[in-house]
Amino acid sequence: MAKNFLKNEVxxxxxxxxxxxAGTRMVDKFAxxxxTDGTxxxxxxxLNSNDGDLAELKNVPKSNQVSLKLGGLGKNPERAVKVLDSNEEAKEKLKEFITERVRPTDELVLFFAGLGGGTGTSTIIKAIEEFSAFHNKPVIRQELQKVAQLYPMAEIKANQAKFARIAFENAIERKDFIKMGIVVTLPVRADGPDVLRK
Structure with missing residues (x-):
């Protein structure tokens, strides 16, 4: 059953x-x-590696569901990373998914995954890398360029960490910098400790 907010904005x-x-089930609850108008x-x-798990979702619109069509990754993160690295189609699908589906007006992106399997454990890492490279690194680069115009290069080279921190702090204050959060669940099944070891 959907929960309606009266006229409140988040x-x-x-x-x-x-x-x-696990990650898609958590997001399905938020969906x-x-x-009150139904939006x-x-x-x-x-995002999942197979269609079967996506079919269980009740609230995430079909248009917001993407399958990598890999038939699952067998609760093996090491294998999953290798498959993602070697499968160009899956890699491109993940990249498009993470770079094109975030609304430009959003201030925060939360990534959800369970660490007890292959898909969530491997794709969340790749997705965070893609998201950061596409959305936030350009903003940080722009701020670094501004810092470089304000201070002598010798001073910047002598204090790189200080000026990188200044650029980062300036970047996170900008409206086009999208903050990220990560929500993960730890496995409690018998295969959980082995999965975490990998």
């Missing part, structure tokens, strides 16, 4: 992205929330 506009079975409160996205 304090922080955000996208929630679920990876693997239940709608405004989604949160931009909820789901």
């Amino acid at each position: 304090a922080v506009k955000m996208t929630m992205v679920g990876f693997g079975q 239940e929330y709608t405004h 989604a409160v949160y931009n909820c996205l789901a």
Whole structure:
């Protein structure tokens, strides 16, 4: 059952992205929330390595679900990373998913995954790398260039960490810098400790 907000706006506009079975199930719960006009409160996205787990979702719109069509990754993160690295189609699909589906007005993106399987454990890492490279590194680079114009190069080279911190602090104050958060679950099944070891 969907929960409706009367006329309240959320304090922080955000996208929630679920990876693997656990991550997509968590995001599916947030997708239940709608405004009184029926529109989604949160931009909820789901990515999995197979269609079967996505079929279980009740609230994330089909248009916001992406399958890498890999048939699952067998609860093996090492294998999953190798498959993702070697499968150009899956790699491109993940990149497009993470770079094109976040709303430009969002201030925060939350990444959800379970660390007990292959898909969530491996894709969340790749997705964070892609997201940061596409959305936030250009903003930080621009701020570094501004810092470079304000201070002598010799001073910057002598205090690189200080000036990198200044650029980063300036970047996170900008509206086009999108903050990230990570929500993960730890496995409690018998195969969990082995998965975490990998």
